[in-house]
Amino acid sequence: MKAAVIVFPGLNRDRDMIAALTKIGGEKPAVVWHQDADIPDADLIVIPGGFSYGDHLRCGAIAARSPIMDKVRERAARGTKVLGVCNGFQILIEAGLLPGALMRNTSLKFVCREVKLEVTNADTDFTRGYTKGQIIRCPVAHHDGNYFADAETLKRLEGDGRVAFRYAEGTNPNGSINDIAGILNEQKNVLGLMPHPENLIEAAHGGDDGRALFASVLKQVA
Amino acid sequence: MTLRNDIAITPDLVASHGLKPDEYQKILDLIGREPTYTELGIFSAMWNEHCSYKSSKKWLRTLPTKGPRVIQGPGENAGVVDIGDGQAVVFKMESHNHPSYIEPYQGAATGVGGILRDVFTMGARPVAAMNALRFGAPDHEKTRHLVSGVVAGVGGYGNSFGVPTVGGEVEFDARYNGNNLVNAFAAGLADTDKIFYSKAEGVGLPVVYLGAKTGRDGVGGATMASAEFGDDIEEKRPTVQVGDPFTEKRLLEACLELMQTGAVIAIQDMGAAGLTCSAVEMGAKGDLGIELDLDKVPVREERMTAYEMMLSESQERMLMVLHPEKEAAARKVFEKWELDFATVGKTTDDLRFRVIWQGDEVANLPIKELGDEAPEYDRPWTEPKAPTPLAKDDVPQMDVADALLALVGGHQCSSRRWVYEQYDTLIQGNTMQRPGGDAGVIRVEGHDTKGLAFSSDVNPRYCEANPYEGGKQAVAECWRNLTATGAEPLAATDNLNFGNPERPEIMGQFVKAIEGIGEACRVLEFPIVSGNVSLYNETNGRGILPTPTIGGVGLLPEWEKSVGIGFVAENQPILLIGGPAARGTHLGQSVYLRDLFGRRDGDAPHVDLAAEKKTGDFVRKLIRSGVVTACHDLSDGGLGVGLAEMAVAGGIGANVTEVEGNDPILTFFGEDQGRYVVTLNLDPQGDEIAKLWKEAEALGIFAPWIGTTGGSMLTLGGAKPVAVATLKAAYESWFPDYMAGEPSL
Numbered sequence: 032m033k034a035a036v037i038v039f040p041g042l043n044r045d046r047d048m049i050a051a052l053t054k055i056g057g058e059k060p061a062v063v064w065h066q067d068a069d070i071p072d073a074d075l076i077v078i079p080g081g082f083s084y085g086d087h088l089r090c091g092a093i094a095a096r097s098p099i100m101d102k103v104r105e106r107a108a109r110g111t112k113v114l115g116v117c118n119g120f121q122i123l124i125e126a127g128l129l130p131g132a133l134m135r136n137t138s139l140k141f142v143c144r145e146v147k148l149e150v151t152n153a154d155t156d157f158t159r160g161y162t163k164g165q166i167i168r169c170p171v172a173h174h175d176g177n178y179f180a181d182a183e184t185l186k187r188l189e190g191d192g193r194v195a196f197r198y199a200e201g202t203n204p205n206g207s208i209n210d211i212a213g214i215l216n217e218q219k220n221v222l223g224l225m226p227h228p229e230n231l232i233e234a235a236h237g238g239d240d241g242r243a244l245f246a247s248v249l250k251q252v253a
Numbered sequence: 254m255t256l257r258n259d260i261a262i263t264p265d266l267v268a269s270h271g272l273k274p275d276e277y278q279k280i281l282d283l284i285g286r287e288p289t290y291t292e293l294g295i296f297s298a299m300w301n302e303h304c305s306y307k308s309s310k311k312w313l314r315t316l317p318t319k320g321p322r323v324i325q326g327p328g329e330n331a332g333v334v335d336i337g338d339g340q341a342v343v344f345k346m347e348s349h350n351h352p353s354y355i356e357p358y359q360g361a362a363t364g365v366g367g368i369l370r371d372v373f374t375m376g377a378r379p380v381a382a383m384n385a386l387r388f389g390a391p392d393h394e395k396t397r398h399l400v401s402g403v404v405a406g407v408g409g410y411g412n413s414f415g416v417p418t419v420g421g422e423v424e425f426d427a428r429y430n431g432n433n434l435v436n437a438f439a440a441g442l443a444d445t446d447k448i449f450y451s452k453a454e455g456v457g458l459p460v461v462y463l464g465a466k467t468g469r470d471g472v473g474g475a476t477m478a479s480a481e482f483g484d485d486i487e488e489k490r491p492t493v494q495v496g497d498p499f500t501e502k503r504l505l506e507a508c509l510e511l512m513q514t515g516a517v518i519a520i521q522d523m524g525a526a527g528l529t530c531s532a533v534e535m536g537a538k539g540d541l542g543i544e545l546d547l548d549k550v551p552v553r554e555e556r557m558t559a560y561e562m563m564l565s566e567s568q569e570r571m572l573m574v575l576h577p578e579k580e581a582a583a584r585k586v587f588e589k590w591e592l593d594f595a596t597v598g599k600t601t602d603d604l605r606f607r608v609i610w611q612g613d614e615v616a617n618l619p620i621k622e623l624g625d626e627a628p629e630y631d632r633p634w635t636e637p638k639a640p641t642p643l644a645k646d647d648v649p650q651m652d653v654a655d656a657l658l659a660l661v662g663g664h665q666c667s668s669r670r671w672v673y674e675q676y677d678t679l680i681q682g683n684t685m686q687r688p689g690g691d692a693g694v695i696r697v698e699g700h701d702t703k704g705l706a707f708s709s710d711v712n713p714r715y716c717e718a719n720p721y722e723g724g725k726q727a728v729a730e731c732w733r734n735l736t737a738t739g740a741e742p743l744a745a746t747d748n749l750n751f752g753n754p755e756r757p758e759i760m761g762q763f764v765k766a767i768e769g770i771g772e773a774c775r776v777l778e779f780p781i782v783s784g785n786v787s788l789y790n791e792t793n794g795r796g797i798l799p800t801p802t803i804g805g806v807g808l809l810p811e812w813e814k815s816v817g818i819g820f821v822a823e824n825q826p827i828l829l830i831g832g833p834a835a836r837g838t839h840l841g842q843s844v845y846l847r848d849l850f851g852r853r854d855g856d857a858p859h860v861d862l863a864a865e866k867k868t869g870d871f872v873r874k875l876i877r878s879g880v881v882t883a884c885h886d887l888s889d890g891g892l893g894v895g896l897a898e899m900a901v902a903g904g905i906g907a908n909v910t911e912v913e914g915n916d917p918i919l920t921f922f923g924e925d926q927g928r929y930v931v932t933l934n935l936d937p938q939g940d941e942i943a944k945l946w947k948e949a950e951a952l953g954i955f956a957p958w959i960g961t962t963g964g965s966m967l968t969l970g971g972a973k974p975v976a977v978a979t980l981k982a983a984y985e986s987w988f989p990d991y992m993a994g995e996p997s998l
Contacts, residue, residue, distance in 0.1 A: 040590065041499050043415025047682040066589075082413040085499025141408045143677045172412070172677045230679045235696060235812075 032249050034060035035073035037103065039094040042081030042118060044227065051229035052077065055245040063099065070102050073111065075248055078103075080117030080172075080227060090133065090175045091121030100126045112156060112248055113221040117173055120213070120223030129216055129223045130188070131180035136173070137206030143172040146202035148212055148226060152192045155215060157222045160243030160250075166199050167240040169226040176225035178207035178214075188214055196224055257613035258289035259558075266290075270297035271476045276628060283622055291559045291608060291615040294473075295623065298526035298564055299533060301476045302788050305627040308754040309786045312767045320780040322743055324445060330371040330522065331441075332782025333448055334744045336808055340697065341448065342705060343377035344440035346385075346748040346804040348787035351477060352493040353435040357402025361435050362410035362496040366568050368439040369414060370522040373505045374571065376449040376512050377441025380681060381695050382411050384421040384437050385709045385748070385802045386672075389430030391664050391991055396425065399433050400672075401992065406496075407437070408675040413498035414505070417684050418676035419693025420707050422802075425664045428713075431482060431792025436748040438709055438804040442697065449512060451521040451531075453539035453574045453600050458518065460532070460543060460598035461580075463507070463587060464570040465500045467528070468553035471566025481753055481791035492566075500569040500592070507590040508571065514586065516579035523570040529563045531572040532598070533606055537624030542601035547610040551593040559610035574600060634760035640718045643841045643855040648916050653972035656849060656922065657893045661901075662983030664991070665844050666890045668901075671988035689902070690818045691737040691886055694809065704812025706740035708805050712889070713798035714842045715857035720762045720799055722857040724769025729860045729926060731805040732777045733886040736869040737929055739815040739876035740807025742777065747784035747803055752796025754788045762799040763788075770801060776862035777869075779805065814877055818885040819902030823963035825882055826937040827907060829892065830875075830929045830949070830956045831868035835915040837891050837923025844889045845922035858926050865927040868954050872929050880933050880941070887928040893921035893969055895930050900967045901981045909960030911970025921969050932962055 034052050038045045045062075052060045061071045070076060084093035094100070100122070107113045107128055115123035123129045136142060148169050150161040161167065180188065185208065188194055196213035203210045205225070213224025228241025260266070267277045270293055280288055280296055288296065302308060318326035324341055325333035331345035349364025365382065372379050384407050389396045400423075411418055416439065471494035511517060519539065521531040528545070536543035547562050557565075575583055587594040601607075606623060608616035660666045673688040685704060686694035692708035710731040716723030728745065735742040747770060752759040774781055790797040809815050829836060840846055841855020875881050883903065887895040892909075900906055911917050935942045937958055949956040966974035 040503055041413070043413070043502060044680060047680065050682055064589075081415065082499060082502075085413065085497065087499070140405070141412055141675045141677070143412075143679060144674050170679050172679060174412075227679070230682050235685060236682065 032056065032075065033073045034075040034077060035063050035070050036060045036077045036079060037063045037065065037099060039065045039083040039097065041083045041085050042079055044080035044117065044229065047229045048077055048079035048116065051232050051245055055232065055242060056249045065097050065099050067099065070106060075112045075114065076103055076106060078115040078119030078122050080119055083118055083122065089125065091118055091125040094122045095125030104128065107221050110220055114157065114248065115223040116227060116229065117225055120225055121175065123221065123223045128221050129214055130184050131178055133175050134177040134179055135175050136177050141174040142204045144204060145170050146204055146226065147199040148196045149199040151194045151197050155195060155219045157244055157248045158195055160247035168231060168238055169228055169241055170230050171204050171226045173225055176205040176207065178211045180208065185209060195222055256289045256617060257615050260290035262287055262290065262293060267293065270294065271301055271480060272297055276300060279628060284618060289615055291563060292618060294560045294564050295529050295616055295618065297476050298529045299623045300627050304526050304530055306786055307628050308630050308632050308788060310629050311631055312764055315767060316771045316781045317774045318780050318782060320744065320778065323780055323782055324448065326782050327784060329450060330374045332744065332746060333375065334782060334806065335445060336703065338700060339445050341443050341445045342440055342806055343372050343375050343443055344438065344746055344806055345371050345783035346436055346438040346746040346802065347371065347785040348748050348750060349435045349437060350432060350750060350787050350790055353403055354433050356493040357399050358406035358409065359493050359495050361403040361406030363494045363568050364435050364437040365407055365410040366496045366498065366501050367524050368437040369416065369501065370524065372439045372441040373508055374449065374520050374522045375443065376447050377443035378509060379416045379439050379441040380683065381440045381693060381707050382416045382418045382438060383693065383707055383709045383804060384418065384435065386421065386423045387429050387434035387800060388425050389433065390427035391425050393427065393430045397992060403433065403435055404672050404675050410496050410498045412677040414502050415680050417678050417680050418673065418688065419678060419684060419695060420688050420709060422709055423669050423672050426713065426798060428798045431795060432790040432797050434750050434797065434800055436802045438746065440707060440806060447512065449517055449520050451519055451535050451538055453519040453535040453541050455518060456541065456600055456602045458574050458600045459577055459580065459596045460600065461573050461575050461594060462550060462570065462597045463573065463594045464504050464592055465497060465567055466551045466553040466593055467562055467565050468567045469557065469561055469565060470494050472561055472564045481789045483793060494566045494568050496568050503590040503592055504569050504571065507586050507592055510586045511583055514579060514582045516575045516583045518574040518576060520571060520573040523572060525566065527564060527566050533620055533624045535572065535574065536600065536606060536620045542603040542605045542620055543598060544601050544607045545598040545609065547608060549595045549597045551595055559608060559615040563608065632754050632760045633757045634764050635757040637720050637761050637765055640856040648840060648918050649850050650918065651849060653917050653921055653969050654975050656845065657897055657969065658975060658980065658983050659849055660844060660890045660894050661897045661980055662987050663848050664987060665848055666894050667987035668985045669988065670985060671992060685812050685815065686738065686817055691734040694738055694812060694815050696812045702811045702813065704809035704815060706735045706738045706807035706809060708734035709802060710734060711800055711802045713800045714847065716766055716799040716801065718842045719857040720765035721769040722859060723799065724766035724801055725773040725860045725862065726857065726926060727801055727803045728770050728773035728777065728779060729862065729865050730888055731803040732779050733869060735805050735807030736873050737884045737886045739873060740809045741873065742779050742805055742807045744780050744782045745774065745803050745805040747781050747801060749784065750787045750790055750797060750800040750802065752791045759796055766799055766801045773862055777866055814879060816876055816881050816884050818899050819883055820899050820905040820907065820932055820962045821882045821903055823905060825932040825934060825962045826942065826958050827909065827960040827962060828931050828933065828956050829959045830872055830931060830954060831864065832925045832928040832955060834955055836912050837920045837925055839923045839925045840919060843922060843924045858924050860926045867952055868927050871949065871952060871954055872931065875931065880935055881931050882934050883932045885930050887930060891922045891924050897967060897980050899930065900977045901984050904977060905962050906964040906966045906977045907960050907962045908968045909970065917970050917972065
């Protein structure tokens with residue numbers, strides 16, 4: 032399997048993501064700079080977290096309009112798996128690859144803590160390593176993770192099994208509607224989520240609940 | 254020599270630049286003519302307290318700064334310490350007190366930005382940050398606003414930049430009502446053979462400017478930070494800089510990439526006193542002159558004067574001397590990261606600092622005298638008044654369980670979660686111990702087992718009562734906190750925050766605190782490798798508590814063997830290691846006295862440095878042998894609060910005995926020094942623990958078995974048991990309740 036990580040200026044969890052993909056997949060992913068003409072052949076494209084373009088304008092808005100995102104859209108349409116974490120999720124939404132919006136946390140503060148996630152749909156290439164309803168631990172670290180969508184979009188997301196992860200046991204850290212932590216596109220080959228599974232993949236992190244996500248998607252595309 | 258000058262120099266103008274008449278006379282004698290307005294600004298920037306250390310230099314020289322692992326001590330952007338395997342840790346702590354009081358968000362943010370830049374200027378990628386914050390009394394009208402702004406500013410910058418905040422301090426005291434303290438620490442990792450310095454070498458080489466454009470923000474910031482506050486504080490807002498972590502992040506990546514190309518001869522970040530200070534330092538250190546052409550400087554605003562450009566403290570800027578033949582490679586890096594850059598001058602062999610603006614020379618000064626040979630004072634100081642110790646029978650009484658709850662639920666000892674959850678503590682994926690314990694721990698990337706521990710400490714109550722003992726205690730507590738994770742303390746950085754040094758009693762505090770710091774550093778083999786002095790922390794003549802913050806770094810050969818503070822299992826024996834046989838004896842200057850009885854009397858606790866060393870070495874050995882399951886050093890609130898923190902962190906209770914014949918208040922709330930509480934995975938009746946005790950006895954270390962973990966209650970001697978859940982609720986609720994405006998002061 033081949034993975035590629037897209038890097039925009041201001042992203043800062045790219046190193047964490049590259050480390051996780053390398054440790055779990057056994058192979059270093061290709062690193063794609065935003066000005067590169069194209070994305071090398073890859074089965075999984077990852078947009079990591081951080082503060083692309085300093086969060087100026089709106090989180091993810093500037094990166095989403097970068098030419099490299101046209102390539103991401105093309106690949107996604109062809110069925111390549113795309114994963115966006117935190118700022119990556121914000122970029123996917125701004126790029127129109129996922130519906131809804133990510134607003135400022137209701138606390139109006141940045142929040143970095145561990146939360147509980149419920150795996151709402153375990154029947155996707157990203158989540159097959161978990162079981163439906165499983166509760167996992169996962170850290171969050173963001174200022175703008177308050178997911179919102181209109182009633183009709185929500186109905187479709189919920190009805191079509193497109194909510195992949197939900198904050199569980201009262202740990203919603205940001206006010207997201209329906210406790211939504213991560214969502215899929217219609218074809219279920221694009222996943223965006225606010226929490227950072229890449230920061231909980233080994234004993235040194237105090238747990239490895241995030242590992243199965245990478246193991247699933249890397250295995251699926253092997 | 255005639256230089257262009259547009260503004261007449263008057264005595265008022267000189268005074269408004271913070272220069273005393275005798276200092277101005279020194280300028281006249283030095284250059285043999287009246288300075289231009291730009292030159293006056295340059296002198297003011299270089300000779301102020303903040304940049305010149307003119308009141309403190311004499312005393313700073315007495316600190317131990319060398320050691321077998323020290324690669325670079327004070328005098329560079331940050332200290333450099335060898336951690337083996339060709340790797341080094343690069344670190345420093347610096348204050349941003351004055352700006353953070355005037356404009357808390359930007360003041361704190363740029364404090365973080367400044368210290369990060371100091372670290373990556375030396376070629377190190379920042380891997381950990383800490384912040385020691387001190388605010389006025391919780392009920393003071395400005396405190397909430399300042400806490401909220403400073404914490405958001407620290408987080409706003411550090412989170413975006415991408416460095417984990419692994420530790421720090423937050424403390425409240427009415428003595429900081431008019432001057433809060435923001436001391437920012439950063440540490441980075443570098444290869445020992447790839448450290449970069451600020452000393453310029455070679456004549457006629459290009460001086461290159463990199464980073465953000467120069468604007469009018471922060472003009473005169475360093476001079477502002479070298480004076481006390483009066484009623485005109487609001488007018489000082491324009492002297493505060495504005496931070497842009499996005500540019501800083503790009504600057505970091507660009508600098509590290511650039512250093513790989515071999516193009517960099519010397520590099521210096523533009524911090525306090527901006528372009529002036531960085532250019533002068535590079536030249537003066539290399540015994541070279543520097544010529545700057547200001548018309549080449551990238552500017553954010555039109556019609557900036559030479560004076561404004563030389564004194565601007567716009568953030569995220571670097572100055573470097575490059576190998577001319579590698580300029581093309583350097584250019585490629587700058588363009589990739591979309592940063593402004595320009596060749597703004599050259600090195601010369603005339604030891605002059607020359608500034609050209611609009612084709613005219615507006616400054617021509619001797620560079621050495623501006624920099625290394627700035628004025629130096631031996632300010633008069635008085636011996637601090639010896640504190641009166643508490644009378645032996647002066648032990649104000651309170652129910653032990655009630656006192657414990659009040660302390661863990663009070664502003665001094667309660668959880669700082671509200672603060673550190675606004676900081677990214679996990680980024681980079683190497684954080685092994687997050688804030689809330691004794692020290693933050695990270696693993697060292699590129700090595701299988703190595704870790705680093707970080708702690709920041711000082712007890713200003715002790716320093717006020719007894720500056721010498723307080724100085725010792727700050728170092729000892731930092732050393733102890735690192736030890737409590739199993740780390741070997743390597744070296745420290747000091748951030749010395751005091752009032753007006755022109756007052757002999759303040760200077761006396763400074764002198765004695767340094768004496769104590771130096772003594773402790775020598776005995777504990779814990780050299781000071783970098784630091785910063787912040788004086789004039791006064792408002793309308795009222796000074797802060799003397800606050801010499803110590804930021805320390807420790808090395809863990811195997812991070813897997815480090816331990817945290819939380820109880821990990823039931824039925825484990827609890828040992829108190831170190832201190833006197835009565836367990837607790839010293840109540841003077843304790844939190845118990847201050848927060849429960851409103852008393853600030855007595856002497857600070859004495860630190861027996863030889864015992865400290867012996868005890869710490871013993872505890873570290875135990876941790877590394879694998880028998881210790883949790884370890885916590887005892888500080889504010891003594892044994893009682895220490896045990897409560899261990900119980901709350903682990904969610905497990907404990908039953909602890911009291912000492913016959915000793916007042917339980919002293920046993921549980923005395924703040925005697927040099928003590929650790931450990932839990933062991935040993936049978937308390939077994940041979941192994943007996944061996945441990947024998948060893949402790951041979952070393953003269955007191956290590957009694959004081960209790961056992963287990964259950965859901967914490968029971969301190971004969972006091973009524975307190976549910977761990979109740980302790981936790983009190984411990985966790987003070988900060989959020991306070992910030993929400995609840996009246997639980």
